[in-house]
Amino acid sequence: MKAIGIEIDKKRAICFALEKDNQGTYINLTGKFKYLKIQDDHDNGEIKDFQSTIHTFFHNINPDSIAIITRQTKGKFASSPFSFKLEGLIQCYYNVDIEFISPQTLTAFYKKNPMTVPFDNNYQENAVRLANYLLNR
């Protein structure tokens, strides 16, 4: 089973690709593709490039599931509209349906289940938690 967890943080999509083999061992498949960042969302070339690059990454991993952590769309803590643009580009991937998982769902899951997957950078934490959730829910 392979899964990709994605957290969209401002102008970057933080990705974590995880595989759980038959023995229950976790394999980090992320490689150097830790995040993909957009500089200028009005640059059509960059937006198209973003989409095809992240879809090629998905294609390479060939995951069973991909999910994005939901963010608030309204209110004081609403996320940047820009991040929803990235979300839409990611959702256009045709091989696997992109799911949305709320932070509350993850919090509830990790109250009962330990998180044992190691990761390199602190900023990856939420994406790792999500990928691990997708493999063990």
Add this chain to the structure above:
Amino acid sequence: MNDFAVNPIIKKFVREQKDISIDRYSDKGAYGELYFGTRNVFGDRVALKFYELDASGNGHEEAQLLKNISHENILPIIDARILDSDIAYYLTPEMSGGDLQNVIDKFIIPSDIGVTICQNILKGLNELHKDSNRMVHRDLKMYNILVDLKNGVETYLADFGTIKKIQPNNSSVTASKHTILYRTPEALSSNQHMVQSDIYQIGIILYQVLGGFFPMKNPEAWLSGRIMKKYDSLESWQKQGFLINHINDLIQKGKLLDLNTLPSYIDNRLKTIIRTATRVDYNQRYESCVDMLKALFDQQKGAKSWWIDNGIINAKCPKSNGRYRIVQKKTDLIAEYSLNGTSWRKKFDGTEKEIIKKITEHNKKYK
């Protein structure tokens, strides 16, 4: 059509069949005869590649591969037919630009287009490399990349005659010995070819597309100074072996590419990408096409399009469409700027290196 050396059965078929008006023959097809023509019903241009079958009628692997692997950057196949017990052919669209070598020989390729071409090749190659296929191309070179210029620069991976599947529990296959200049260090040292070997060849293509010194048609240009003198002193029958040994030596020492021969506007990040892709030790190269693709994506953000036209360095800001050109005015070198491409005014002066840096910074300020 200049196809006098072609098998008479193929020649007869080409001249007699009614579906396609065949008008051109090319001797560039690596493993078979290549013809081009227009389909009479649809009016589109197609390429016909004829290939030989063995005694048991096998030999369709390339056509079958093209049929099974569908990707926007892999040459699509229209049809395949058996001509007689020894010969078959398959049909693909003809690409208006021809191969990538033809495109760089005939057209000015701005730096951003060069990078886009390589990104497209990487996307197609990723399709071969991905876990469910685990295939390596083994012969990536300018002649095996086709370019369609009808709608921008569409790039297609072609010539699947050398593709091999990496068996489970293995990470490599035997190397192909087809093109000397694209042979990898590991092919020479241990006759191996792996995913990173394809990436090495893409690194060379990127270097070539960006304008690095890589004399494909004049192998003697690889020799210089003392080595050239030694080469000149050899008997003619010794020369080819000497040349091949010298090129192999350059490959194994990682000296085949000279990044200093790239145009002065090629920035260090792009040079680092080429250097990483073409490292002698394959463990130090990009692990996958996706890693190299990401590096190129990051490099392209906010980067300007650069090209040389008639010896003049030009640049274009993709967002503002503002144009720059570096010209000699009396004894000074200056950069001129124009928003419409007609009225130019002086923007910067200095040495070429300083001006290129200023143009790059100017772009950043705009953003």
